[in-house]
Amino acid sequence: xxxxxxxxxxRINGIKTKIRVVPDFPKKGIMFQDIxxxxxxxxxxxxxxxxxxxxxxxxxxxxxxxxxxxxxxxGPPIALAIGAKFVPLRKPKKLPGETIFEEYELEYGNDxxxxxxxxxxxGDRALVVDDLIATGGTLCAAINLLERVGAxxxxxxxxxxxxxxxxxxRLKGKPLxxxxxxx
Amino acid sequence: xxxxxxxxxxxxxLEAISAAIRVVPNFPKKGIMFQDIxxxxxxxxAFKHTIDIFVDRxxxxxxxxxxxxxxxxxxxxxxxxxxGPPIALAIGAKFVPLRKPGKLPGKVISESYELEYGHDxxxxxxxxxxxLERVIIIDDLVATGGTLSAAISLMESQGAxxxxxxxxxxxxxxxxxxKLKGKPLxxxxxxSGxxxxx
Numbered sequence: 001x002x003x004x005x006x007x008x009x010x011r012i013n014g015i016k017t018k019i020r021v022v023p024d025f026p027k028k029g030i031m032f033q034d035i036x037x038x039x040x041x042x043x044x045x046x047x048x049x050x051x052x053x054x055x056x057x058x059x060x061x062x063x064x065x066x067x068x069x070x071x072x073x074x075g076p077p078i079a080l081a082i083g084a085k086f087v088p089l090r091k092p093k094k095l096p097g098e099t100i101f102e103e104y105e106l107e108y109g110n111d112x113x114x115x116x117x118x119x120x121x122x123g124d125r126a127l128v129v130d131d132l133i134a135t136g137g138t139l140c141a142a143i144n145l146l147e148r149v150g151a152x153x154x155x156x157x158x159x160x161x162x163x164x165x166x167x168x169x170r171l172k173g174k175p176l177x178x179x180x181x182x183x
Numbered sequence: 184x185x186x187x188x189x190x191x192x193x194x195x196x197l198e199a200i201s202a203a204i205r206v207v208p209n210f211p212k213k214g215i216m217f218q219d220i221x222x223x224x225x226x227x228x229a230f231k232h233t234i235d236i237f238v239d240r241x242x243x244x245x246x247x248x249x250x251x252x253x254x255x256x257x258x259x260x261x262x263x264x265x266x267g268p269p270i271a272l273a274i275g276a277k278f279v280p281l282r283k284p285g286k287l288p289g290k291v292i293s294e295s296y297e298l299e300y301g302h303d304x305x306x307x308x309x310x311x312x313x314x315l316e317r318v319i320i321i322d323d324l325v326a327t328g329g330t331l332s333a334a335i336s337l338m339e340s341q342g343a344x345x346x347x348x349x350x351x352x353x354x355x356x357x358x359x360x361x362k363l364k365g366k367p368l369x370x371x372x373x374x375s376g377x378x379x380x381x
Binding site: 020025026032034036039040041042046049068069072073074076077079080083084085086088090093094095097116119 | 205207210211217219221224225226227230231234260261264265266268269271272275276277278279280282285286287288289308311
């Protein structure tokens, strides 16, 4: 697990084999990494969560921030297991209370990530969770939101990394923990 | 049926859960008192109580019912994604996301449901559910029951058996209703706040 391929935990291969690759979704040329098939395998899903929980339980993480929508599948179980708050980072206009936002680039145009004001406090130690890191744009926006309110982003955690897109370099120096690479 | 009427009367956890839910007036439009569960997610203890109550109930159902284990938890995008997976993980069930159109990459089936103005659709991967699988459907809140009804239809179209629908919050429309489309409905708390509801 983690940044460099060291000794791989035996659970990782089990998770990797459960990820389904769907060609040409959402458009031609993209090999989409479908994690819904991991969720269909209770052991693989549990192993995924356990691997992250084992890594973070003694790191005094006070908040897990999950990126809509697939980050919501992994973030809350981790938060519950390590005793942290869970904060959803959402597309515009979904959160009902007062929000702050951060823009990020898409292939064509921009999008925004929003967070409730007051959900995260100065001094909170944060983990950012998403299912996958590609270009790193969304994760970078998440890091910015958390830092703006004075939280310390300890690490970003993703099930899958697409290393050729070099997202790891867009994390403002924050470390990335991932389980499975797809090249 | 509400949890308080079904074995959990006076359970202090229900009060903690209710107290942790924030009401946001006039969202998404004037007159609606929005039940915001994000504050529940910020309260680790109350969030854990929420999950524990559902887990205790569905683990028990495995024992009390002679048929197979509870095999699947189905959660409705996006807030159902925050409650469904922890429950599924704790009881060893599969988790299946039901999503807005165009999000799921594989072959899907869909069901439309009514909004106040217009329609929306809910999609599910065709191969996620098998005939005779026993399913609990989870969402954060039930109001008219339109979304849950669509979810039930999707499950039944694949031959799965919906054992129960479960929500954290149930609006007054559902009080006294024990069933939704013939399926049992289990709700933890009533809305916090004032008179008018979504």
